[in-house]
Amino acid sequence: MTSLDLTTEGxxxxxxxRALVDLPSESGQEGPIADAVEAALRALPxxxxxxxxxxxVARTELGRAQRVVIxxxxxxxxxxGNLPSTxxxxxxxxxxxCDMKGGLAVALRLAATVTAPVHDVTYVFYECEEVEGDxxxxxxxAAERPGLLADADLAVLMEPSDAGVEAGCQGVLSADIVxxxxxxxTARAWMGVNAAHLAAPVLQxxxxxxxxxxxxxxxEYRERLSTVAVRAGVAGNVVPDECVVSVNSRxxxxxxxxxxxxxxxxxxxxxxxQVTEVVPGALPGLDRLGGLLDVLGAEPRPKLGWxxxxxxxxxxxxxxxxxxxxxSLAHTAGEYVxxxxxxxxxxxLRKWLL
Amino acid sequence: MTSLDLTTEGxxxxxxxRALVDLPSESGQEGPIADAVEAALRALPxxxxxxxxxxxVARTELGRAQRVVIxxxxxxxxxxGNLPSTxxxxxxxxxxxCDMKGGLAVALRLAATVTAPVHDVTYVFYECEEVEGDxxxxxxxAAERPGLLADADLAVLMEPSDAGVEAGCQGVLSADIVxxxxxxxTARAWMGVNAAHLAAPVLQxxxxxxxxxxxxxxxEYRERLSTVAVRAGVAGNVVPDECVVSVNSRxxxxxxxxxxxxxxxxxxxxxxxQVTEVVPGALPGLDRLGGLLDVLGAEPRPKLGWxxxxxxxxxxxxxxxxxxxxxSLAHTAGEYVxxxxxxxxxxxLRKWLL
Numbered sequence: 204m205t206s207l208d209l210t211t212e213g214x215x216x217x218x219x220x221r222a223l224v225d226l227p228s229e230s231g232q233e234g235p236i237a238d239a240v241e242a243a244l245r246a247l248p249x250x251x252x253x254x255x256x257x258x259x260v261a262r263t264e265l266g267r268a269q270r271v272v273i274x275x276x277x278x279x280x281x282x283x284g285n286l287p288s289t290x291x292x293x294x295x296x297x298x299x300x301c302d303m304k305g306g307l308a309v310a311l312r313l314a315a316t317v318t319a320p321v322h323d324v325t326y327v328f329y330e331c332e333e334v335e336g337d338x339x340x341x342x343x344x345a346a347e348r349p350g351l352l353a354d355a356d357l358a359v360l361m362e363p364s365d366a367g368v369e370a371g372c373q374g375v376l377s378a379d380i381v382x383x384x385x386x387x388x389t390a391r392a393w394m395g396v397n398a399a400h401l402a403a404p405v406l407q408x409x410x411x412x413x414x415x416x417x418x419x420x421x422x423e424y425r426e427r428l429s430t431v432a433v434r435a436g437v438a439g440n441v442v443p444d445e446c447v448v449s450v451n452s453r454x455x456x457x458x459x460x461x462x463x464x465x466x467x468x469x470x471x472x473x474x475x476x477q478v479t480e481v482v483p484g485a486l487p488g489l490d491r492l493g494g495l496l497d498v499l500g501a502e503p504r505p506k507l508g509w510x511x512x513x514x515x516x517x518x519x520x521x522x523x524x525x526x527x528x529x530x531s532l533a534h535t536a537g538e539y540v541x542x543x544x545x546x547x548x549x550x551x552l553r554k555w556l557l
Numbered sequence: 558m559t560s561l562d563l564t565t566e567g568x569x570x571x572x573x574x575r576a577l578v579d580l581p582s583e584s585g586q587e588g589p590i591a592d593a594v595e596a597a598l599r600a601l602p603x604x605x606x607x608x609x610x611x612x613x614v615a616r617t618e619l620g621r622a623q624r625v626v627i628x629x630x631x632x633x634x635x636x637x638g639n640l641p642s643t644x645x646x647x648x649x650x651x652x653x654x655c656d657m658k659g660g661l662a663v664a665l666r667l668a669a670t671v672t673a674p675v676h677d678v679t680y681v682f683y684e685c686e687e688v689e690g691d692x693x694x695x696x697x698x699a700a701e702r703p704g705l706l707a708d709a710d711l712a713v714l715m716e717p718s719d720a721g722v723e724a725g726c727q728g729v730l731s732a733d734i735v736x737x738x739x740x741x742x743t744a745r746a747w748m749g750v751n752a753a754h755l756a757a758p759v760l761q762x763x764x765x766x767x768x769x770x771x772x773x774x775x776x777e778y779r780e781r782l783s784t785v786a787v788r789a790g791v792a793g794n795v796v797p798d799e800c801v802v803s804v805n806s807r808x809x810x811x812x813x814x815x816x817x818x819x820x821x822x823x824x825x826x827x828x829x830x831q832v833t834e835v836v837p838g839a840l841p842g843l844d845r846l847g848g849l850l851d852v853l854g855a856e857p858r859p860k861l862g863w864x865x866x867x868x869x870x871x872x873x874x875x876x877x878x879x880x881x882x883x884x885s886l887a888h889t890a891g892e893y894v895x896x897x898x899x900x901x902x903x904x905x906l907r908k909w910l911l
Contacts, residue, residue, distance in 0.1 A: 280791075280792055280795065281791075281792065283740075333792070333794070334792075334793070335793065373744065375744075375794075377793055386637075386888065386889060386890065387885075387888070387889065388862060388884070388885070388887045388888040388889075389781065389783045389785060389805040389807060390727065390729075390781070390807050390861045390862030390863065390884075391781075391861060391862070391884065391885050391887075392781045392783045392807075393781070394885050394889075397763075397764070397783055397784055399760060399763075399784035399785075399786075399787050399802070400760060400761075400763055400764035400784055401764070402760060402787070403757055403758075403760035403761035403763075403764050404757075404761070406753060406754060406756060406757035406760065407754075407757035407758070407761065409751075409753075409754055409757075410751070410754035410755070410757050427743065427744070427745075427746045427747070429743045429746045429751055429796050430751055430753035430754055430789070430797070431743060431753075431790060431791075431792070431793055431794065431795060431796070431797065432753075432789055432790030432793075432797065433753050433756070433787045433788070433789040433790065433800060434787070434788065434790065435784070435786055435787040436785060436786030436787065436788065436803065437634075437635070437785075438634050438635065438687065438688075438785070438888075439688065439689065439731055439785055439786075439803070439805060440634075440687065440729075440785065440805055440862075440888065441634065441785060441888050442783050442785070443784070443785065443786065446787060448753070449790065449793070451743040451793060451794060453743060453744050453746075507744045507745060508742060508744030508745070508794075509744065530742070530744075530745065531741075531742070531745045531748050533742045534740070534741070534742040534792075534794070534795050535740060535741065535742075536740065
């Protein structure tokens, strides 16, 4: 088992980020990183540690007036030739460096070194954030062990936010647009109906779609509808009888799940639209974040991606995104995190907790 | 091992077709059917049997003035809920009933029961006709054991032709049109370029394409360009950076491989077109078929699909398609073969050989 060094002098947040990047944890394969995180936290006497699947929760139990959550996901998208980690000047490169091994490293450092915080802290390191929601580790903890989360007054989700504060989050909807034709041998293709050819106007409509921008609490949420997959094909000499266009919609937190679903269905009224997942966003709720914004010293921006702040919002816990790394680099092969942001995030959160 | 009964009284061509349908042989999985065919033929003392991969060749060696080939492929496309075989009145249904277990059954019956034909006969039962050409069993025999085929004067390929004579065959070209974009997180999709959206005009151009019709020896060859697969997709929240549209072109036998390739490239001059396979067709050559047309008693029609008659044409052996089953049913889930055609084809070819 990989051993994570959280406390030794010289084992700083940069070295820890590299160690975490070099411990691959594509969604569904978080066992080794969860083992390493759990073992490192269990070695710390000031924390009560629980394991739920491949997620790990560690709580201080100091009887403070307030409790805060500091949370991050353990998984990454699939590798894209970007392992192992490398450091080039002030930037640390590698799979998950930005999304979100850097944030994990900050949280683990705080968990290990801030032994007597002014607020009680619940650290949550969870699995399967980058895949379909029913596998999400935070969802599972909220469902199976709600007491571990619901007693918090505020949550900081350490998703990359360029070390700024990103408030609320957009909702996300996944749907399959199923286009049906009729199978035939390609030598007599006119006997069938080519589903891939029928899908051309679906893709063109998606290419031409003009998304909206929605302003809430002074923050502009920028919507988007993207094709994420196209699948057609039976065999090399067969006219395909089905073409499935999978789309991913990001919608402003002021829209309900029902509104988001009606919107996508309304764009494709003549097609079979199968909604596979829809989760609402979270309103920014800037008035409910207490003094945290002052400590972090950053002007809040809207969070465009869906993040698990929405799960905290659903539990009644106000939450914001705050973490190292430029969110526009998430899921790119060249993702990186600035070393200075790793150190800055650790320092500001430490100040908040001390 | 399944045992095929080729000779017992009552074990007629219909029962044999059903037995062959019920012995699944999707391309690449022909081992069991090849074993059964080989064992059945080795039990016949008038045949010299050879095995090449999962293909089987059986020859009479009677020193006749002429030698003819009777050939068929052992494989089928993937099942589509059409197993096992069923007989409904005058039709026999099931995977491969039409393409081409019926033709195989006719050939096996002739091999077993016509022990002293007027022409020497080379029976060829071969693997992997329904997939890419470099796996084709007939190609492999021609390459590794050319002497088994090249001494023939005429070949009958028992592909479904509705018990008529289909002359020559069209060529076939397979190509991938690769559309490239740039990957990004879907929450910030404007940071990337969606390859699936860029593929919309490619599919529309294919949908709008008007194929040509080419007349040779009075036979009309009907060309066609079909999409057979579309593949795009990285993950549910990633803008895909590549969309591959696979096309299948059927072109008249008067066009060379080079002309066919230039034609498809000319339709997509601004895209990366990767030709994965191109094989020319076979001209009908009606004047070279000797008296066979009279015996079969059918007016020749053009063969629109590519068939392995082109491989015989390349060896200098004139060839035609003649077999039971409507070729327009090939590769459809509801394919069937008329019982009457099974019996008729067997009878006419038996007359020719006796």
